[in-house]
Every structure is written in structure tokens, then in C-alpha cells.
Amino acid sequence: MRDSHSDVEDAAYGDAPEQFEGEFPIRIKGLTNSFGDFNVHEDLDLDVKRGEILGVVGGSGTGKSVLMRSIIGLQIPQDGMIEVFGRNITEAEPDEVIGVRNRWGVLFQGGALFSTLSVGENVQVPLKQFYPELSQELLDEIARYKVVLTGLPEEAASKFPSELSGGMKKRAGLARALALDPELLFLDEPTAGLDPIGGAKFDELTRELTDTLGLTVFLITHDLDTLYAICDRVAVLADKKVIAVGTIPELLENDHPWIQEYFNGPRARAATATHERGKALDKLGSEKA
Ligand SMILES: Nc1ncnc2c1ncn2[C@@H]1O[C@H](COP(=O)(O)OP(=O)(O)OP(=O)(O)O)[C@@H](O)[C@H]1O
Ligand SMILES: [Mg+2]
Numbered sequence: 001m002r003d004s005h006s007d008v009e010d011a012a013y014g015d016a017p018e019q020f021e022g023e024f025p026i027r028i029k030g031l032t033n034s035f036g037d038f039n040v041h042e043d044l045d046l047d048v049k050r051g052e053i054l055g056v057v058g059g060s061g062t063g064k065s066v067l068m069r070s071i072i073g074l075q076i077p078q079d080g081m082i083e084v085f086g087r088n089i090t091e092a093e094p095d096e097v098i099g100v101r102n103r104w105g106v107l108f109q110g111g112a113l114f115s116t117l118s119v120g121e122n123v124q125v126p127l128k129q130f131y132p133e134l135s136q137e138l139l140d141e142i143a144r145y146k147v148v149l150t151g152l153p154e155e156a157a158s159k160f161p162s163e164l165s166g167g168m169k170k171r172a173g174l175a176r177a178l179a180l181d182p183e184l185l186f187l188d189e190p191t192a193g194l195d196p197i198g199g200a201k202f203d204e205l206t207r208e209l210t211d212t213l214g215l216t217v218f219l220i221t222h223d224l225d226t227l228y229a230i231c232d233r234v235a236v237l238a239d240k241k242v243i244a245v246g247t248i249p250e251l252l253e254n255d256h257p258w259i260q261e262y263f264n265g266p267r268a269r270a271a272t273a274t275h276e277r278g279k280a281l282d283k284l285g286s287e288k289a
């Protein structure tokens with residue numbers, strides 16, 4: 001049984017696929033992605049552990065979004081193997097890929113809600129695609145549930161994207177990504193453009209949902225605060241590969257120049273200080289309680 005089942009979803013989906021029990025829901029080996037003569041990735045390897053939030057960092061243009069697109073089958077690699085839930089999706093038949101596609105949710109860079117649809121209707125898009133037999137009443141109920149799950153007021157379901165703040169749009173995008181009750185969640189720069197408080201709240205929500213829904217999260221970000229606050233491990237893209245993956249203390253031991261500049265530069269020091277201050281305040285709070 002899937003942890004995140006509600007009665008509504010049981011009624012809607014019937015028998016859900018078995019939840020993935022293996023250690024690595026995503027395994028990538030020897031991946032090469034090219035555009036013409038230009039190789040974005042060459043012989044890239046990466047394993048994502050079940051239940052973790054994996055932060056994916058790298059300079060602009062190093063191929064973070066292309067990597068995500070190739071995992072979800074929107075970018076066909078030149079070479080290599082990508083296994084999702086134990087299935088090699090680069091070689092899978094279209095039917096098999098559909099069986100996997102409804103087990104992940106995606107929040108694309110920039111959010112990309114359909115502007116002519118209300119928030120609720122946006123959430124219903126993937127539901128209608130995979131479960132065309134659902135009644136409108138049930139679609140409305142599931143959409144409302146997902147909207148509330150992401151911390152938006154229920155009324156937000158009937159609003160249009162143009163009526164929402166940036167932070168609310170991100171939550172609406174997350175509600176849509178969670179529509180199919182996924183095991184795997186892809187977030188591409190979810191806190192970009194949010195103020196630090198909005199970003200921190202979104203991070204908290206991501207952590208909370210990951211833990212309560214039993215998700216595995218592939219989280220592309222430039223946001224050092226996000227990395228420190230919620231990521232279990234971080235993968236670093238540079239030189240067309242994942243050059244390192246580990247916890248932040250492990251990465252700090254790595255002397256690759258980009259890693260040193262990124263994790264030991266002035267902005268990293270500020271993020272560390274914020275994180276340490278947060279931990280100290282938490283400790284103080286729990287001692288007082
Ligand atoms: N459809 C495409 N056609 C041609 N080149 C592309 C295409 N998509 C991406 N690229 C190129 O691939 C490289 C990696 O792009 P990608 O969008 O993955 O970068 P990124 O790491 O996500 O950057 P950012 O941090 O700015 O979002 C870039 O040089 C980009 O120009
Ligand atoms: Mg990108």
C-alpha cells in the first residue's frame with residue numbers, strides 16, 4: 001500500500017502499482033546528452049536513494065535541467081542507461097514508460113502553470129490524462145485536497161495563476177506535481193524568485209511532504225539555504241559529469257575548484273551561519289520547552 005493514500009484517491013485510482021522497494025529509484029550510468037556537436041553530458045553516473053532529497057547543483061548551463069528532462073523521458077540521450085523504479089526507460093516500450101510516468105511529479109523551472117486554467121483545473125490536467133474515467137466531482141475533490149496539502153487556502157483552487165503571488169504559484173505548481181500521488185518528485189529551481197522567507201517556507205513544505213508522503217526528491221537549485229536546510233545529499237554537475245555526490249560536510253572535503261568556490265565562498269559562509277543560528281535557536285527552544 002502507498003503511504004500517501006487517501007480514501008478519495010483509493011476510490012479514484014483503484015489498485016495502485018506496488019510502491020518501489022529498491023534502494024535506488026533512479027540509476028544513471030554512462031549518460032551522454034548532445035545537441036548537435038555539443039555534448040552537455042559525457043559518461044555521467046548518478047544514483048538517487050529512496051527517501052532522500054537529493055540537491056542537484058552546478059553552474060548555469062551545466063545541464064541540470066537537461067539531466068532532469070532525460071530522466072523523465074523528454075530528452076532522448078545519445079548513450080547510456082537510465083533506470084527509474086528498476087526499469088530501463090531508455091529502452092522501454094511506450095506502454096511501459098506510461099506505467100512509470102504516472103509515478104512521478106514534476107515542477108518545471110519557471111512553474112509553467114496553464115494561464116487560462118484555474119489552479120484546480122491545472123491540478124486536474126495530469127489526473128484527466130491518466131484517469132480519463134474520473135467524474136468531475138471526484139476531480140474537483142482531489143484537486144481541492146492537493147491545493148490544501150501545499151498550504152494554499154481552499155479558495156485558491158478557483159483562482160487563475162495571474163491572481164496569485166509568486167510563492168502561491170510555486171505551491172500551485174507543487175499541487176499539480178503531486179496530483180498523481182507520486183513516489184518521485186522533480187523540482188527544478190523551486191525557490192528561484194522567492195524572497196528568503198518565502199523560500200524558507202517552501203523548503204519546509206518540501207521537507208514535510210517528503211517525510212509524510214514517503215517521497216524521493218530530485219531537487220535542482222542554486223539556493224544554498226535550501227541545500228543546507230533540507231537536502232540529505234548534494235550532487236554537483238561540472239565538466240559534463242556528476243563530479244561529486246555526498247553530504248555537504250563530505251563535499252567540503254573535495255578540492256575541486258568549483259566545489260570549493262561554491263561551498264566555501266562568501267555566500268556559502270552566510271548560508272552556513274544562518275543554518276547554525278537556526279539550529280542553535282531550535283536547541284534553545286527545545287531546552288526551554
Ligand atoms: N533544446 C535544446 N536545444 C539546444 N541546446 C539546448 C537545449 N536545451 C538545453 N540546451 C543547452 O544545454 C546546456 C544545458 O542546459 P540546461 O538548461 O540543462 O542548463 P542548466 O544547468 O539547467 O542551467 P540553469 O542553471 O541556467 O537553469 C546549455 O548549454 C543549453 O543551451
Ligand atoms: Mg535549468
